[in-house]
Amino acid sequence: MASSQTHFFLLFLSFLISDTFSEQPSTPTALVLPISKHALTLQYTTILSRRTPLVPLNVVVDLNGPFLWISCDSTYNSSTYKSVQCHSPLCSLAHSNKLGCNHYNTCTVFSKNVFTKKVSAGELSEDVLSLNSTNGLNPISMVSIPQFLFSCAPAFLSRGLASGAKGVAGLGHTKIALPTQLANAFNFTRKFSMCLSPSPNDPGVIFFGDGPYVLLPGIDISKLLTFTPLIQRPRDSNEYYIRVKSIRVNGKQVPINSSLLMISTVNPYAIIESSIYSSLTRVFIEEALAANVARVESQAPFDVCFSTKNTNGAMIRPGVPVIDLVLQNEKVFWRIFEINSMVPVGNDTVCLGFLDGGLNPRASIILGGYQLEDNLLQFDLESSRLGFTSSLLLRETDCASFNFTN
Known part of the structure; x- marks a missing residue:
């Protein structure tokens, strides 16, 4: 610190x-x-x-x-x-x-x-x-x-x-x-x-x-943005929301209704309304188990956890499913990879960084800081739209790569 x-x-x-x-x-x-x-x-x-x-x-x-x-x-x-x-x-x-x-x-x-x-x-x-x-x-x-x-x-x-x-x-x-x-x-x-x-x-x-927003080694990440409309709620007009029409895990549809997603830097991890959380975790666990990833005991505050070791004790990278938040149409989606979905908690264990928010969270889906890290988000208040990139690590840069020297 x-x-x-x-x-x-x-x-x-x-x-x-x-x-x-x-x-x-x-x-x-x-x-x-x-x-x-x-x-x-x-x-x-x-x-x-x-x-x-x-x-x-x-x-x-x-x-x-x-x-x-x-x-x-x-x-x-x-x-x-x-x-x-x-x-x-x-x-x-x-x-x-x-x-x-x-x-x-x-x-x-x-x-x-x-x-x-x-x-x-x-x-x-x-x-x-x-x-x-x-x-x-x-x-x-x-x-x-x-x-x-x-x-x-x-x-x-x-x-x-x-x-x-x-x-x-x-x-x-x-x-x-x-x-x-x-x-x-x-x-x-x-x-x-x-x-x-x-x-x-x-x-x-x-x-x-x-x-431009240029990160080392000279990548203008403003060119990587995909856009979706920002939604304003009258009683929460200062907050940033987008609409999620569906969720996919490894391409498999998660049964949910169209929902509002709130973006937050206050919540460290994603918070999901209970019925959506249940559907999402069920499909996520099925896909992880199908990839031979061993589920282990929960680690508070997380419910869904997996081992990073195989049966012979060797360290592995688990076959973690990718999560797609499908926005205004099937071709526009925010993909969440392992780096933004799985939280290392020690003891060769990683946990899904999504928490059960109960029946009445502030929004049906709240993306927390962990899900946003190493993603560029642009809030265009003139055009009322959100730009997003998914993980910049796939572009061989990251959010700590702005050159703050003059």
């Missing part, structure tokens, strides 16, 4: 140094952030540069979060900090059709820690936010938004976050989440792309704006 935080801090310093020697472009077309997996909590974190003077701030990334909230304790000092006034246009922007005010006549928003489920009122505020622009190949220079909106929340709300994290960066489909604020500030297209690395020591990457 310490090495991961040190790596992030060195990245931050390199960005500041690059700003000293690089001319800041007046209108960047894309921005870039590192994103790292926290080994203990399995949360994904990034570092933002905030305040005046600039300070590196470690925050957890919530793909579906409505905005950036930060725990504002006594150490939050900034000469450019400003509270948003009640009944102001910015307050209306944050609250859509209803206003929230406190007794100081400042705008109030409710911040939620999605891991502890605790909610608290916070003061809608403005301050400087700086991050690196990019040409898709490397970071170029630091650029700043002088009046970036965020919630100044009580310090206790950060309990339960990854060590050192002081808040949550929401990337949801709202007017004050990071993607929309950044696109509006620099007048580029409302797109962002996320590529999660499974390694706590080697960060993945988030791009704000359009491609």
Whole structure:
């Protein structure tokens, strides 16, 4: 954990140094952030540069979060900090059709820690936010938004976050989440792309704006995207959903009805509604056993586990079935390979990284972080569509292969 935080801090310093020697472009077309997996909590974190003077701030990334909230304790000092006034246009922007005010006549928003489920009122505020622009190949220079909106929340709300994290960066489909604020500030297209690395020591990457998105050894992964429509639910309008028409395991149809799938960086593993989970695991087990993969005892929190040894005790790669999430038609599917479906749990055992979500999960299918790692996802808010690649390992690259040096 310490090495991961040190790596992030060195990245931050390199960005500041690059700003000293690089001319800041007046209108960047894309921005870039590192994103790292926290080994203990399995949360994904990034570092933002905030305040005046600039300070590196470690925050957890919530793909579906409505905005950036930060725990504002006594150490939050900034000469450019400003509270948003009640009944102001910015307050209306944050609250859509209803206003929230406190007794100081400042705008109030409710911040939620999605891991502890605790909610608290916070003061809608403005301050400087700086991050690196990019040409898709490397970071170029630091650029700043002088009046970036965020919630100044009580310090206790950060309990339960990854060590050192002081808040949550929401990337949801709202007017004050990071993607929309950044696109509006620099007048580029409302797109962002996320590529999660499974390694706590080697960060993945988030791009704000359009491609190219080039990973070593020089592969523009934006050219690999397949697209499917994003679905918005009125009561969960900030969250990202797609429609799954069917599921196949090794080409064999799993009997399910058309279902909504939610994409999440908060859940470490996939969560499936009970009836779908039962159908999926039944077919998956049948296909694995047909490939002579030995099933073994469950390992919490997973139900379906297999041995990675054969009967003679030699190590093997199990003949793990592939899972296809069939989207708008039979030709458009998101293929989940072993690397994103099977979780090593020790003792020569791997388990299916899909959990039974009961009868009423938030969505019928929730893909968690493990299923997203080393996949590129592009959220096109202009065209309301999701781009996805399946595992980049098949393309001889991975999400830790963006060149963060300048």
